[in-house]
Amino acid sequence: MDDRVLSDSTDLYIKHLSERKIPGFPGVCFQCEFSVDRYSDDMVSHLFGTDLPDSMDRAVAKRRAEFVAGRYVARRALMALEATDLSVGIGENRAPVWPESFTGSISHAQDMAICAVADSDRVKSVGIDVENMLSEKVAADIVGSILTDAEHGFVGSAERPDPKALTLIFSAKESLFKALYVEVGYYFGFEAAKMLTIDWRSGMFRLELLQTLTDALPSGSQFEGRFEIDAQRALTVIVRGHG
Secondary structure (H helix, E strand, O other): OOHHHHHHHHOOOEEEEEEOOOOOOOOEEEEEEEOHHHOOOHHHHHHHOOOOOHHHOOOOHHHHHHHHHHHHHHHHHHHHOOOOOOOOEEOHHHOEEOOOOEEEEEEEEOOEEEEEEEEOOOOOEEEEEEEEOOOHHHHHHHHHHHOOHHHHHHHOOOOOOOHHHHHHHHHHHHHHHHHHHHHHOOOOOHHHEEEEEEEOOOOEEEEEEOOOOEOOEOOOOEEEEEEEEOOOEEEEEEEEOOO
16 A cells, blocks of 8 residues: 555545554554544545445444544554454444454544554453543533442542543543453443552553453453543553463
8 A cells, every 4th residue: 555645645634644652562553633524435445445334324424534534543553563454344332343363442532543453462452542531511411320439539529520530431441341342242331340540640540340241351350551641632541461
């Protein structure tokens, strides 16, 4: 694939493609910015050599733009790993289906798409999630559906939860779902896990399962993740090794 030609044709829709380093992750991560207003279905064939999947036929323009941007960075990550198959299918619950010998995760928020991919012999699974910072109003509206009672200490009062902390916990649980779904195979909600620790200085967090998801993922299982956060977004990553 000619990167220069891609850049010439997509710089109004997809721009600022870059590789992002994730400490301790033995794979690659690419991100880009994209503009929904600049998206066109005509770009899909040029970018991927195929049309949009049938499941996207009824999707609104915003959803199509997000989907294509996510698959674009996924394709770039697979190229960097010298994969021969660059296609990423759609499975149940819209989960990405990765080419044989690879595992990965895709996320997008407003005008940003990001993807982490690794060889499956080095990483069992990875979950990555990016979220726009919640407003105070939205945080207050959804806090009850995101947190268990044990987590309220991280955000202050339920009436006026700290948007920064709640956005981080929301994103961390999304990353956990993505990291575990490949093994669990079914949907589980925010109530399935609780945040144990957040280290704002090191950018590390730890989650614990409150439900048994499979025999190999019993209640009490713990997972460590990394995060980066600023005034606009929270980014979280959970990497599961084979050990």
